Amino acid sequence: MRKQSFILLLMLCITGALQAQKDTCRVGVYVNNIYDFKVDDKSFMADFWMWVNYTDDSLQFENTMEVTNGKSAEFSHYSLEKKGQWNWVAQKCRAQLIHEWDVTKFPFDKQVLEIVIEDARYDTSALVYRADTANSKINRLFNSTEWTVESFDLKETIKTYQTTYGSPVLSGKSSYPAIVARITIKRNNSWVKLVKMLTGVYVACLISLMVFFISSENQDSRFGLCVGGIFAAIGNKYIVESIVPSSTSNTLMDNVHTLTFVFILIIIVIITITLRLFESGDENKRQLSIKIDKIAFFSLAILYALINCFLVYNSVAK
Numbered sequence: 001m002r003k004q005s006f007i008l009l010l011m012l013c014i015t016g017a018l019q020a021q022k023d024t025c026r027v028g029v030y031v032n033n034i035y036d037f038k039v040d041d042k043s044f045m046a047d048f049w050m051w052v053n054y055t056d057d058s059l060q061f062e063n064t065m066e067v068t069n070g071k072s073a074e075f076s077h078y079s080l081e082k083k084g085q086w087n088w089v090a091q092k093c094r095a096q097l098i099h100e101w102d103v104t105k106f107p108f109d110k111q112v113l114e115i116v117i118e119d120a121r122y123d124t125s126a127l128v129y130r131a132d133t134a135n136s137k138i139n140r141l142f143n144s145t146e147w148t149v150e151s152f153d154l155k156e157t158i159k160t161y162q163t164t165y166g167s168p169v170l171s172g173k174s175s176y177p178a179i180v181a182r183i184t185i186k187r188n189n190s191w192v193k194l195v196k197m198l199t200g201v202y203v204a205c206l207i208s209l210m211v212f213f214i215s216s217e218n219q220d221s222r223f224g225l226c227v228g229g230i231f232a233a234i235g236n237k238y239i240v241e242s243i244v245p246s247s248t249s250n251t252l253m254d255n256v257h258t259l260t261f262v263f264i265l266i267i268i269v270i271i272t273i274t275l276r277l278f279e280s281g282d283e284n285k286r287q288l289s290i291k292i293d294k295i296a297f298f299s300l301a302i303l304y305a306l307i308n309c310f311l312v313y314n315s316v317a318k
Contacts, residue, residue, distance in 0.1 A: 027050070027053075027130070027179050028136040028154070029115065029154055029179070030138075031138040031152070031183065032047040033046070033047045034142070037147070039101045042100060043096050043098055044096075049093075051091075053132070056087075064122070066117070069114060071095075071097070071098055073095040074095070078090075099113055103244050103245070103247055104247060104249050104315075105315040107193035108187070108194075108312075110150070110184060110187075111184070113182070114182055116178060116181075119176050122176070123174055123175055123176050124175040129179055133153070136181070148185065148186050149183060149185055150186050151183075152183050153182050154181050155180055155182075158175050158178065159175065159176050159178045161175075198240075201256060201260050204228075207228060208230075212293040229264050230261070236257070259304070263304050273292070274292050277289035
């Protein structure tokens with residue numbers, strides 16, 4: 001029994017000694033600016049300062065920090081100072097960062113941008129990161145006509161890889177300390193953008209609805225307006241997609257355009273039916289075709305407006 005207690009105590013002492021060997025570093029980030037938002041390139045640019053506070057003089061941080069979600073990163077202004085018992089490393093970084101832009105709710109979208117900084121030299125057996133949340137911020141003077149910063153936070157994390165990168169002292173996998181800066185931005189002037197983007201498609205639908213005020217005697221004009229409405233909607237869709245790239249999921253813009261195409265098709269079906277009734281030679285059927293035209297205009301116009309309101313509300317509310 002004493003032998004088992006001694007072994008347990010020895011194991012606890014060894015574990016404590018191993019944990020004591022780890023150095024805890026305070027890591028912080030100050031974001032000077034975020035800019036050059038490229039939806040089609042799935043990226044954005046960020047200029048920021050980062051720093052590390054630690055007590056173990058044997059640690060080296062020059063050329064050891066990596067921006068793991070960056071397409072490219074340029075470090076500069078590296079400095080190392082001794083402040084009492086603390087070592088203070090600071091450096092500046094300009095990085096092009098990868099971001100999967102979620103445009104399903106455009107122009108009412110929010111984006112959570114991330115800057116992931118990881119230690120490329122020391123794994124978690126030698127080093128522990130703690131986020132310096134008190135000093136980590138984003139520049140309040142951030143100025144963008146398109147975006148507003150809603151929040152900023154910094155958290156420490158551990159990145160685990162299913163490889164040891166050839167390390168002879170590890171097996172199976174390896175883990176490295178990291179911090180993640182998250183910046184939540186919201187698009188400005190969303191309603192203005194919505195009107196600008198969808199004016200063309202709404203006009204296209206209205207043009208198509210005007211056929212119900214044209215007599216069935218002028219069948220060429222009725223079908224011509226519908227064809228014109230289709231081409232106007234297609235043209236508007238191309239313009240929107242040149243600004244907002246297509247997504248694998250349905251966006252608000254996709255839903256509105258699809259809705260318009262469906263309604264124009266319904267209009268064509270209805271005027272085809274009323275044309276048959278009008279040309280039947282039966283006066284009752286002629287009057288019925290006129291009545292259907294009036295009912296169809298108000299019914300389709302109201303239904304189209306209600307569905308559009310629902311689609312927009314669904315994007316704003318979520």
